[in-house]
Structures are given as structure tokens and as C-alpha cells.
Amino acid sequence: MPTISQKATAMPASPIRKLVPFAEAAKKRGTKIYHLNIGQPDIETPDTFLNAVKNADMKIVEYSHSAGNESYRRKLCGYYQEYNINVDQNDIIITCGGSEAIEIALLTCFNPGDEIIIPEPFYANYNGFSRAADVIVKPVASSIDTGFALPSIEDFEKQITPKTKGIMICNPGNPTGRLYTKEELEALSILVKKYDLFLLSDEVYREFCYDGMEYVSVMHLAGIENNVVLLDSISKRYSACGARIGAMVSKNKEIMAAAIKFAQARLSPPTYGQIGAEAALDTPKSYFTAVNKEYVSRRDYITEALNNIEGVYSPKPSGAFYCIARLPIDNADKFCQWLLESFNFNSETVMLAPATGFYSTPGAGFNEVRIAYVLKIEDLKAAMTCLEEGLKVYPGRTI
Numbered sequence: 001m002p003t004i005s006q007k008a009t010a011m012p013a014s015p016i017r018k019l020v021p022f023a024e025a026a027k028k029r030g031t032k033i034y035h036l037n038i039g040q041p042d043i044e045t046p047d048t049f050l051n052a053v054k055n056a057d058m059k060i061v062e063y064s065h066s067a068g069n070e071s072y073r074r075k076l077c078g079y080y081q082e083y084n085i086n087v088d089q090n091d092i093i094i095t096c097g098g099s100e101a102i103e104i105a106l107l108t109c110f111n112p113g114d115e116i117i118i119p120e121p122f123y124a125n126y127n128g129f130s131r132a133a134d135v136i137v138k139p140v141a142s143s144i145d146t147g148f149a150l151p152s153i154e155d156f157e158k159q160i161t162p163k164t165k166g167i168m169i170c171n172p173g174n175p176t177g178r179l180y181t182k183e184e185l186e187a188l189s190i191l192v193k194k195y196d197l198f199l200l201s202d203e204v205y206r207e208f209c210y211d212g213m214e215y216v217s218v219m220h221l222a223g224i225e226n227n228v229v230l231l232d233s234i235s236k237r238y239s240a241c242g243a244r245i246g247a248m249v250s251k252n253k254e255i256m257a258a259a260i261k262f263a264q265a266r267l268s269p270p271t272y273g274q275i276g277a278e279a280a281l282d283t284p285k286s287y288f289t290a291v292n293k294e295y296v297s298r299r300d301y302i303t304e305a306l307n308n309i310e311g312v313y314s315p316k317p318s319g320a321f322y323c324i325a326r327l328p329i330d331n332a333d334k335f336c337q338w339l340l341e342s343f344n345f346n347s348e349t350v351m352l353a354p355a356t357g358f359y360s361t362p363g364a365g366f367n368e369v370r371i372a373y374v375l376k377i378e379d380l381k382a383a384m385t386c387l388e389e390g391l392k393v394y395p396g397r398t399i
Contacts, residue, residue: 011131015124015357015370022340023351031344034375034383037336037353039174039321041374043239043294046287052279053272061271066263068094068247072278076247079281083206085219085230091251093259094269098204098233098246099125105229105248106133108259109198114165116200119151121324121358121365123174123202138164139360144326144368147315148176150184153191166198167191172205172215175358175370176324177299177317179209182216189221199224204233204246205320207288210296213318219249226252234273236321238280239291243273295321298373298380305384306371309391311399314371324355326368330396332356336369343390350383350390367398 016038023033067073073089080087095101102125110116112134118126120139130137138159142148156167167188172179192199201218209215218228233246250256299317306314311328329335332354339349355368373380391397 007132007134012124012128012357014128015355016353018357019336019340019351022337026340026344026349030347032348033340034348034350034379034386036371036373036375036380036383037351039236039372039374040241041236041239041321042376042379043291043374045239046280046283048283049238049240049243049276049280053276056272056275058271064094064268064271064274066093066266066268067260068092068269069274069278072274075278075281080219080249083215083217085217085249087219087249087251091249091256093248093256093263094274095246095248095263096266096269097235097244098202098231099129100266101231101233101246101248102126102200102202103129103132104259104262105200105231106130106135107262108255109200109229110135110165113163115159115161115163116166116168117156117159117164118168118360119148120360121148121175121355121368121370122168122360123170124357126168127360135165136163137360139364141361141364142176142178144313144315144324148173148178148324150178150180150188153187156188156191160195164195164197166200168200168202169218170202170205171218172203172209172317172319173322174202174205174320175322175353175355177320177322179213179317179319180216182214182220185216185218185221189218189224192224192227197227198229199227200229200231202231204231204236207237208292208295208321209319210292210299211318215319219251228252229255234277234280238277238283240273240276240280243276244270245273245277295373298375298377299323301377302371302373302380302384305380309384309388311391311397321374322370322372324368324370327391328397328399329367329391329394330398331366332369334396335394338394338396339386339390343393345386345389348382348386350386352387
């Protein structure tokens, strides 16, 4: 039998989805599972999106332009303008979710063997797509003890070699919930200028910033306009994960002229998703006000509940809808599997994402998990009860 490729062998499994077989088996045994492992909100998708799709009057579902429908791109410019991001429709390529935006950006900006510096822990797919593009991830560590603040510029600079081509960040952050400050980003921009690096920024959670903290985009940073690539998605903004609509945005004409060739190779982004996304730009502000308020309540509950469990620590996130928790356990991968395979409390258990998959440094995050607080508080309470009871009897508990 022929062997599969080395690239396929090296491709990491998703820490978010790799435990699915164990969850499916638990459900077959009659165990109810609270899914805190994946950023799939239980918030309803706005009617603006759903009604546009329902009412679409088409006889043929045609290909769109490879860059996405021009009407959507033009309207999207108005959305960005609300955040003081000034672009035109030619600066935008609509992608099949934020994931494809990441993939196309890496393929456009990096050669095989080039290095990209990413603060860890980071969204697991950065690692997967970098592997697929033969780009080498050079992690720079952030710490749970500092609330995952952006590492110092000195720490970034220590990672720079002749092969370094760029830096990638997520702001607000997945998996940490960290929101970087203007001062942190301006310091980073100095480094980008000094070494003439690309700066890729995943900003899909900009709607979800808490406690009066300000969202600052890399597109606001002066003097590096041609270095910056913004990565975006509607998945979380409108709770429309299955629509698979994202965007790659840059004012660098050379980047966009090259990126469109990758977009042409996959033909076009989803037609119905674009129809819904364009209409969703008219979603009233009241929708986001209510959603933001709900996430603040969930965040406040989950962080208090976690920190009230003996031996658990979790810093309070300032954005997105994730947090990292440090647990008194020997191995996060084993613990998360054990919760599904060997534990239940009143026929219920909780599914978490081992944080090891959000690091590229071997051994890092071994006692941490990522929690997505995407369920209503009633379910979060039940999930935290399962976690607390599970920690009491887990064979690999460390304290």
C-alpha cells in the first residue's frame, strides 16, 4: 500500500475536535455533555442574515467573483469604517471562513522554510496551516500569571533570525481572551518596521471587548500599512459559524494581487453565505449590545466559578469568549479524555479543549485547558459542577 505524505503525517490534530469520538461514545452511553471545547455559540444568528438567505430568489446558484461579491465588499468597507479602518473593496478578498484567510495569507506572504513568530498559546489552526504551508512557527511565550499579556519586545526580538518573515497575533485573543492595548501594539509595530516583517492579525472577535477596554486594530498603526494583513470572519460576530464567510484585508497591492490567484484556484466563496453576510451588516446595534451583555455575564460567572474550585486558577479575560484555566492535574490531554471516557456526574460531563494543542513548545500547557463560555449560564453552572466533581476523583490530580 502506498504511504501518505510526510506533510499529512506531520499535520497536527485539532485539540478542539480530536476528542469527538470519545464524546460520541459517551453520548451513546446516555451521558449528557456540556460542550465548552469549541467556540460554537448558542446565541441565535440575527434575522437579518437568516431572512436574506430564506428570501434569496435565485434560479441558479452561480459562482461569485473569486474575491467575493462586489456589493458585499463595498458594504463591508462601511462596516470597517465604523472601526476607523479605511479600506476600499479592492483591499478585501472574501474567503471561505477565517481559516481560508489564514491559509491564503500564509501562502501569499511566506516561502517554505520562512519563520513566523506567534505568541503562545495561540489558535491551534495557526500551527496547522503553517505546517501545511511549510512555514516554521517560532513561539514566544506568554504566561497565565500575567493574564497572557503580549510578551516583551525583547522576547520577540530574541526569536528573530535571517529566516524570520513575519509575526502573527490574535486580538482579542483565542484561546486566552486577552485584548492587547494600544501601547502593546505600537511597540510591536516598531519591531515590524525595524525588521520589515509582515504582521498578520486575526481580529474576528472585535465585537467582544469588555470592561470599557478599547479595541485597537493593526490597521490603525501608522507607518506599516504595507506590512499588515487583517484576518476576519463573520462566524462569531453573527453566530454564523457554518456560513463559512471570512475576509483577508490588506492595503498592500502586491499582496492582494498575489492572494487573488489563490482565491481563483478555489473558485469562489459560498454564495448563500455572502448573501447572508451582506444583509447581516444591517443588524441593529441592539443585537450586539445584548450579546455583549450576555457574554460579560457568562465570563463573570465562569471565572468566579473556576477560581472558587480548589487548585484552579483562571485570569479574567477582557475579550472574545474563551479563557484558559490551570488545573491541579498531571496531563490535560489525559484529563479531558478521562472526563468523557471514564467519568460522569448524575449522567453528565463536560468537554474541554486541552491547552497543549494551543502551544507549539513541547510540554507547554500540560496542566491547562481552554474553556469556551458559549453556553447559557444554567448550562455553565452544570458544567462547572461536573468539572469540580471530576477533579475530586481524577486519578491524576496533583494536589
